Amino acid sequence: MKRAWVANVALICMLPVVAIWASMADEPFIITLATKVAILALAGVGLNMALGQGGLVSLGHAAFFGIGGYAMGILASHAQSYTPLLEWPMLIEGSNSMPVIWLLALVSSGLAALVIGALSLRTNGVYFIMITLAFGQMFYYFSISWPAYGGEDGLAIYMRNGFPGLNTLVPLHFFGLAFAVLLVALALATLIGRSPFGLALNAARQSSERVETAGIRPYRLQLTVFVLSGMVTGLAGALFADLNRFVSPSMFSWQTSGEIMVFVILGGVARLCGPLAGAALFILLEQLLGGISDYWHIFLGALLLLIILFARGGVMGLIAGPGERAHV
């Protein structure tokens, strides 16, 4: 327990240390990489709520990531072209304010998760995986065939969106923002993990019969966490789009769902900082090996295989030791 705590704190501190160092050394690219790690980790923290605590193997989280991305793209593109988003029944203008964009990202990905979850959670096991995958693909094809926002080519946003009191064009400021959001999500995950809801949810993952006979419906617990999980991943999508100043259907692709899941598995399923460790390792490998060979995914695959075979707890399991779950 103690060791896990130290490992988490060390890992969390590493990211701002790297970013601040890079800022002093005038290495903006490194800051951008650290920002990318924070944002992808955020997407993973979202998935890990459903996967780690709820046992819900969703291969459709790209849907939420993409919805968050397009929430940013759509609002910002209207703001950039000075055209209203909607004139009837009420006038809705575009926006280039991050809080507004985040709110839309949270609400729309939450609603999507509610619908997708309500339907998918009637199944389980491999059917659940397939249905979530199918929903993700539906969004993918929809985004390709919808011409209003760039269709297949995606949508470029020329200005980074603003946040009150910060200059988001300064890489370190934008990093700070993404990192702060990640911290909030980690705090939320911790809070939930030790709460009565977390206890019931974790029990439902282990034995739905046990939870039912205790008078609690597993379906509703799981739907609740699925919506929260989708919202967090959706927020990550909005930040990711802002980082790249670009949104495209690839955010909706099943490869995106797969990558978010890879962060979680690499880092350690159900570990608080698993997604952070996984995303950091992923970006590190991409930078180191991607330069050597275009086929760096082969190495990634081999690493994933080793972890699944020999280290179920992922990187965090190796660093922090077994059994990190709250109040065990």
Add this chain to the structure above:
Amino acid sequence: MSEVILAAVGISKRFDALQASRDISLDLRRGEIHALIGPNGAGKSTLIQQIAGRLKPDAGRIVLEGRDVTALDTAERARLGIARTFQVSALAMEDTALQNVVLGVLGARGGAYRMWGNALARGSLRDRAEQAVARVGLTNMATTRASALSHGGRRQLEIAVALALDPKAFVMDEPMAGLGTSGSHDLTELLSGLRDEAPVLMVEHDMDAVFALADRISVLVSGEIIATGTVDEIRANSAVRRAYLGEEEGA
């Protein structure tokens, strides 16, 4: 005649060609232990599942304290006061004994959707859980994971979770399955005391335990109740001896 707490009325259930329950009527009265006995495959667990809400009967009703609960699902029936234990333990194995019991208290009192605060914080929730853990004699094991408990410990834990529900009726499917002689002796005492809290409908194969514990016994053979009565009446019943007890003696 004392008050009926839980009743099955005219329950029938078919699995394809197999008639697992045939027009079963049975009641559980305040203060009693009612044992349900019968050979393997007689349909005991099938009946328990219909009472607890896991299976829907083809015909008939389940009535709890005068209220028809047939249309309600397992979770709703549990909240109304039907506390079920399983033939094969169903516990959150990675969780500690205390966590498992807290789940029961949460179910009974509500609050399973509260996302703040520590589930195990000191307070009435935990007090109730610890009380139930103590009642079954697991206090020393409260922080042990269910997976690390002995078989007997898990059986005790299931009963603790059921107790934490503050139920109107206990419905237990073979609470002593797989216990050795001394284990089932300890559990017999625990079960015997439970009837003061709420009546117990109990499926059991261990005839010594049944004769020691039961106020009444119902005998289920091929999906049909062939006799209900006190221990002495059942011992003396010739149909029962032929269908069931005789078989035991021959085995």
